[in-house]
Amino acid sequence: MAARKRKIAILGSTGSIGTQTLDVIRQHRDLFEVELVSARSSTALLVEQAKEFDANNVVICDESRYDTVKDALKETDCKVWAGVDSLCELVKAQEVDIVVGAMVGFSGLRPTLAALEAGKIVALANKETLVAAGNIVTRTMREHNAVILPVDSEHSAIFQCLLAAQGNEVEKIHLTASGGPFRTWPREKIAAATAMQALKHPNWDMGAKVTIDSATMMNKGFEVMEAKWLFDVEPSRINVVVHPESMIHSMVEFVDGAIIAQLGCPDMREPIGFALSFPQRLTVGNKKLDFAQLGSMTFEAPDLQRFPNLRLAYEALERGGNAPCALNAANEVAVAAYLGGQISFYDITKINEFCLKGLNFVAEPELSDIFETNREVAAIANGCIA
Ligand code: MG
Numbered sequence: 001m002a003a004r005k006r007k008i009a010i011l012g013s014t015g016s017i018g019t020q021t022l023d024v025i026r027q028h029r030d031l032f033e034v035e036l037v038s039a040r041s042s043t044a045l046l047v048e049q050a051k052e053f054d055a056n057n058v059v060i061c062d063e064s065r066y067d068t069v070k071d072a073l074k075e076t077d078c079k080v081w082a083g084v085d086s087l088c089e090l091v092k093a094q095e096v097d098i099v100v101g102a103m104v105g106f107s108g109l110r111p112t113l114a115a116l117e118a119g120k121i122v123a124l125a126n127k128e129t130l131v132a133a134g135n136i137v138t139r140t141m142r143e144h145n146a147v148i149l150p151v152d153s154e155h156s157a158i159f160q161c162l163l164a165a166q167g168n169e170v171e172k173i174h175l176t177a178s179g180g181p182f183r184t185w186p187r188e189k190i191a192a193a194t195a196m197q198a199l200k201h202p203n204w205d206m207g208a209k210v211t212i213d214s215a216t217m218m219n220k221g222f223e224v225m226e227a228k229w230l231f232d233v234e235p236s237r238i239n240v241v242v243h244p245e246s247m248i249h250s251m252v253e254f255v256d257g258a259i260i261a262q263l264g265c266p267d268m269r270e271p272i273g274f275a276l277s278f279p280q281r282l283t284v285g286n287k288k289l290d291f292a293q294l295g296s297m298t299f300e301a302p303d304l305q306r307f308p309n310l311r312l313a314y315e316a317l318e319r320g321g322n323a324p325c326a327l328n329a330a331n332e333v334a335v336a337a338y339l340g341g342q343i344s345f346y347d348i349t350k351i352n353e354f355c356l357k358g359l360n361f362v363a364e365p366e367l368s369d370i371f372e373t374n375r376e377v378a379a380i381a382n383g384c385i386a
Contacts, residue, residue, distance in 0.1 A: 156271030221313020
């Protein structure tokens with residue numbers, strides 16, 4: 001008898017991680033069933049996905065688009081809902097086995113917490129939830145015997161390397177970074193870079209927010225925070241190394257100097273597939289690594305002069321409390337403004353730095369403080385832009 005299919009709820013199914021998750025599921029319809037798809041505002045693709053995968057529940061977070069989705073699905077069995085509150089309720093359902101957290105930014109926090117409170121397995125791509133509220137998110141996970149499986153490629157790699165740890169303590173995590181599209185550019189040229197240029201990531205196919213964060217290296221700073229919370233490793237033991245080929249997805253070093261690395265061609269379907277089917281491995285349709293063809297791999301230290309956001313991230317993490325949440329809030333507003341052509345590349349850092357300096361610091365924030373900080377700092381950042 002075949003094993004029962006795993007039922008998947010995808011928060012943010014129309015984004016880059018969401019569509020790649022559905023692509024993995026499409027290749028393994030015998031293993032997975034789509035219980036829920038949701039999107040912020042992309043109605044046409046959401047409807048198409050709901051039909052193709054015969055999703056039981058469909059959530060459009062932008063409530064003003066409910067009628068459009070409802071109408072487009074009126075001939076189907078799909079139940080249509082609107083708003084993030086619906087999402088928070090639906091992820092708790094008995095029917096859901098795995099929740100894929102693929103929403104963008106802070107918006108993913110509430111539904112992720114709801115899934116963890118219900119003791120679900122959360123395949124987490126939405127790193128901002130851990131950046132903003134890492135302590136609360138991991139505490140909620142432990143209290144409800146929930147599980148977070150990393151989908152971020154670096155953290156999936158670390159997770160895979162740790163399977164070799166056999167209880168030995170981690171000496172160091174080496175978090176690899178591609179360096180982004182501006183790795184070799186001089187500072188003056190980066191200063192004038194447009195969002196179009198920043199969106200051309202050399203190796204990874206990702207959404208707009210994370211691609212800009214990669215170009216500023218804020219993404220790597222957030223990943224240091226994510227690693228701290230997921231693996232309980234102090235920031236001083238997390239080393240960022242630029243590795244332009246992106247073949248090594250990250251490494252773990254032990255006390256004897258032995259380093260375990262996880263490698264593969266950069267393709268997000270690999271960490272997605274591993275999170276969905278853990279501990280089994282699936283074919284996901286990716287290209288396989290050919291060492292002879294690759295020839296060599298290179299490494300360099302990150303340049304904090306040209307990529308100051310990485311320094312800010314370490315500072316915020318060092319300060320702790322609600323500082324990482326504030327940095328995330330400022331950055332979210334700044335990146336949106338940069339994408340909209342309102343500000344320049346290094347204005348992102350200026351806004352981030354300004355918001356961190358003026359922060360109303362809370363050493364041990366509860367969830368209400370996190371929401372308050374997010375709201376307050378976003379308002380200050382918007383004020384900077386105006
Ligand atoms: Mg990553």
